Amino acid sequence: MRATFMYGAGDVRVEQVPDPELKQPTDAIVRIVRACVCGSDLHPYNSMPTGDHAAAMGHELIGVVEEIGRDVTGLAKGDFVISPFAYADNTCPICRDGFQTACPNGGWYGLGDVGGAQAELVRVPQAGGTLVKVPAGVDEALYPSLLALSDVYLTGYHAAFMAKAGAGKTVTVIGDGAVGLSAVLAARQMGAERIILMGRHTARTDLGKEFGATDVVAERGDEGIAKVMDLTGGQGSHIVLEAVGHMPAYHQAYGVVRAGGVISRVGVPQYEDAPVGFGSLFGKNITLNGGPAPVRAYIDTALTDVLNGKIEPGKVFDQTRNLDDVADAYKAMDSRTALKVQLTI
Amino acid sequence: MRATFMYGAGDVRVEQVPDPELKQPTDAIVRIVRACVCGSDLHPYNSMPTGDHAAAMGHELIGVVEEIGRDVTGLAKGDFVISPFAYADNTCPICRDGFQTACPNGGWYGLGDVGGAQAELVRVPQAGGTLVKVPAGVDEALYPSLLALSDVYLTGYHAAFMAKAGAGKTVTVIGDGAVGLSAVLAARQMGAERIILMGRHTARTDLGKEFGATDVVAERGDEGIAKVMDLTGGQGSHIVLEAVGHMPAYHQAYGVVRAGGVISRVGVPQYEDAPVGFGSLFGKNITLNGGPAPVRAYIDTALTDVLNGKIEPGKVFDQTRNLDDVADAYKAMDSRTALKVQLTI
Numbered sequence: 001m002r003a004t005f006m007y008g009a010g011d012v013r014v015e016q017v018p019d020p021e022l023k024q025p026t027d028a029i030v031r032i033v034r035a036c037v038c039g040s041d042l043h044p045y046n047s048m049p050t051g052d053h054a055a056a057m058g059h060e061l062i063g064v065v066e067e068i069g070r071d072v073t074g075l076a077k078g079d080f081v082i083s084p085f086a087y088a089d090n091t092c093p094i095c096r097d098g099f100q101t102a103c104p105n106g107g108w109y110g111l112g113d114v115g116g117a118q119a120e121l122v123r124v125p126q127a128g129g130t131l132v133k134v135p136a137g138v139d140e141a142l143y144p145s146l147l148a149l150s151d152v153y154l155t156g157y158h159a160a161f162m163a164k165a166g167a168g169k170t171v172t173v174i175g176d177g178a179v180g181l182s183a184v185l186a187a188r189q190m191g192a193e194r195i196i197l198m199g200r201h202t203a204r205t206d207l208g209k210e211f212g213a214t215d216v217v218a219e220r221g222d223e224g225i226a227k228v229m230d231l232t233g234g235q236g237s238h239i240v241l242e243a244v245g246h247m248p249a250y251h252q253a254y255g256v257v258r259a260g261g262v263i264s265r266v267g268v269p270q271y272e273d274a275p276v277g278f279g280s281l282f283g284k285n286i287t288l289n290g291g292p293a294p295v296r297a298y299i300d301t302a303l304t305d306v307l308n309g310k311i312e313p314g315k316v317f318d319q320t321r322n323l324d325d326v327a328d329a330y331k332a333m334d335s336r337t338a339l340k341v342q343l344t345i
Numbered sequence: 346m347r348a349t350f351m352y353g354a355g356d357v358r359v360e361q362v363p364d365p366e367l368k369q370p371t372d373a374i375v376r377i378v379r380a381c382v383c384g385s386d387l388h389p390y391n392s393m394p395t396g397d398h399a400a401a402m403g404h405e406l407i408g409v410v411e412e413i414g415r416d417v418t419g420l421a422k423g424d425f426v427i428s429p430f431a432y433a434d435n436t437c438p439i440c441r442d443g444f445q446t447a448c449p450n451g452g453w454y455g456l457g458d459v460g461g462a463q464a465e466l467v468r469v470p471q472a473g474g475t476l477v478k479v480p481a482g483v484d485e486a487l488y489p490s491l492l493a494l495s496d497v498y499l500t501g502y503h504a505a506f507m508a509k510a511g512a513g514k515t516v517t518v519i520g521d522g523a524v525g526l527s528a529v530l531a532a533r534q535m536g537a538e539r540i541i542l543m544g545r546h547t548a549r550t551d552l553g554k555e556f557g558a559t560d561v562v563a564e565r566g567d568e569g570i571a572k573v574m575d576l577t578g579g580q581g582s583h584i585v586l587e588a589v590g591h592m593p594a595y596h597q598a599y600g601v602v603r604a605g606g607v608i609s610r611v612g613v614p615q616y617e618d619a620p621v622g623f624g625s626l627f628g629k630n631i632t633l634n635g636g637p638a639p640v641r642a643y644i645d646t647a648l649t650d651v652l653n654g655k656i657e658p659g660k661v662f663d664q665t666r667n668l669d670d671v672a673d674a675y676k677a678m679d680s681r682t683a684l685k686v687q688l689t690i
Contacts, residue, residue: 093580094604102604102629259439259447269622277617282636284447291630
């Protein structure tokens with residue numbers, strides 16, 4: 001089959017590899033129908049050293065179950081499914097808490113002996129706990145929105161959920177990438193009235209407005225912070241959803257947050273240490289939370305909303321390429337000519 | 346009047362200074378009846394450089410209103426009062442949110458032109474918003490517990506409150522100082538069933554058990570982390586209350602917290618940067634919160650509990666000295682021969 005590998009920064013290739021096979025009785029093999037490139041894939045695309053190894057890429061997918069192990073329950077060959085970007089047993093205490101991305105029996109696509117999802121086929125460990133069935137015969141026009149439930153929309157949703165976005169709250173979203181825009185949509189679904197989107201790409205912030213942003217702040221750094229403080233009467237934002245992952249976004253987050261407020265991060269941090277002391281978080285009683293989204297915890301409700309037409313998170317996909325052209329998809333997203341690229345297989 | 350000043354690490358002196366006077370119409374002057382030394386006072390006691398200035402010390406007090414400005418409402422001369430360790434107007438939007446320590450019209454004892462509370466008299470800005478009346482004629486045996494509401498108990502309470510300690514939760518408290526023990530008492534009041542106290546001073550952990558700790562872990566660092574993981578069946582603690590403020594306690598906190606759990610800090614951080622990335626907080630969806638306790642938000646309920654005998658937070662005071670001997674009080678706490686020293690004036 002064809003599968004995508006990254007050999008170093010800027011070097012993404014489609015290669016022929018053996019088809020994956022069932023290894024554990026809890027595995028399934030899924031034939032991928034749509035996949036995509038994630039904002040988090042751009043981090044290694046910009047920084048991966050050449051030469052040490054090739055990384056199997058991709059972790060978002062919808063597809064059809066092709067094979068199932070003997071211990072997989074609730075699934076059958078031919079089922080159309082969405083896979084969360086991380087696999088999990090969905091039965092352990094941590095999963096029951098709603099934090100499936102920390103499941104001790106779970107893991108990540110593209111790591112160890114599990115392949116990536118920018119491919120024709122993928123082995124899904126813990127398939128019964130991981131995969132979510134989509135009713136048969138769903139309109140192909142809904143595929144982008146179903147694919148968005150694999151990661152991007154529910155990652156934005158997780159940020160808003162952890163921060164308890166809701167009525168009476170001012171929410172500032174940092175980042176006009178696909179996750180940031182998804183966070184806007186989720187915050188609006190949760191009833192937030194004032195949603196300030198910090199971003200400077202008009203095409204993207206326009207979609208942000210369509211998703212529910214009430215204000216757009218194009219300025220960055222101190223200027224952007226001053227603008228948000230101004231918009232909030234000098235108090236700052238109850239909630240800040242940080243959908244970038246770089247340190248300047250973190251600085252911006254604690255710069256605009258209101259005393260007693262929440263910074264919820266879903267941009268994968270490209271740093272380990274950050275300010276948390278008296279001058280940044282502690283002095284103002286700021287809550288910092290977020291992490292890899294436990295998509296599995298949110299997907300059933302969101303799937304209903306997609307099927308009912310209540311939300312259309314797939315609007316973040318503004319380009320489509322074939323798997324053969326995945327290198328172009330990375331290039332388009334990295335150069336910001338594409339917001340998010342969907343891959344047909 | 347007599348007042349306490351710190352001139353550098355280890356150098357605490359009582360000096361004669363002019364009595365404070367009303368400066369703003371919202372001020373009051375309080376004659377202090379009891380004050381005390383705070384664990385946070387020990388940070389400068391260990392690190393303050395000599396020679397640049399003398400710092401006015403003390404921020405915990407009960408006393409009697411001696412004078413009030415013309416705009417102070419709800420108070421009269423002769424009222425017996427508790428002062429939260431920070432003053433605040435208690436009417437602005439931030440105070441109404443319950444974060445009085447971030448009040449834009451508030452501030453701290455011992456800073457600017459506001460004196461410290463290890464003294465005979467103190468000027469209290471924003472007195473109407475700050476001071477809480479105690480019913481007349483209260484038994485002097487209750488003074489230690491009333492004094493504990495100025496800071497120490499309600500700082501421990503804040504940690505537990507922000508972390509939503511309650512039924513079904515395992516709470517680990519890091520630090521067997523007076524704030525850590527107060528956090529144990531507060532978590533127990535909130536209904537936490539399992540409370541693991543990390544501390545190695547038996548006299549202190551014994552009081553921790555009396556306050557509600559179900560387990561004591563004397564080990565520190567990796568050994569302490571392993572012990573807590575063992576006690577929690579390998580899952581870690583839902584809630585960690587960090588009542589120290591030094592980096593090893595922070596490392597211990599994210600070492601023992603369960604995925605999806607909360608680290609609530611009330612030990613004043615002696616660091617600005619700390620690990621928050623994938624390997625510490627983000628990967629496990631840990632929430633980090635806490636800060637200077639908005640004592641004013643919690644004091645009314647706690648006062649009722651003290652007056653009714655439901656709680657006795659004043660048990661953390663194991664020694665009493667006169668103000669004249671405040672230097673000995675610092676020495677006793679710094680050498681850990683005292684848990685917390687109460688000052689008579």
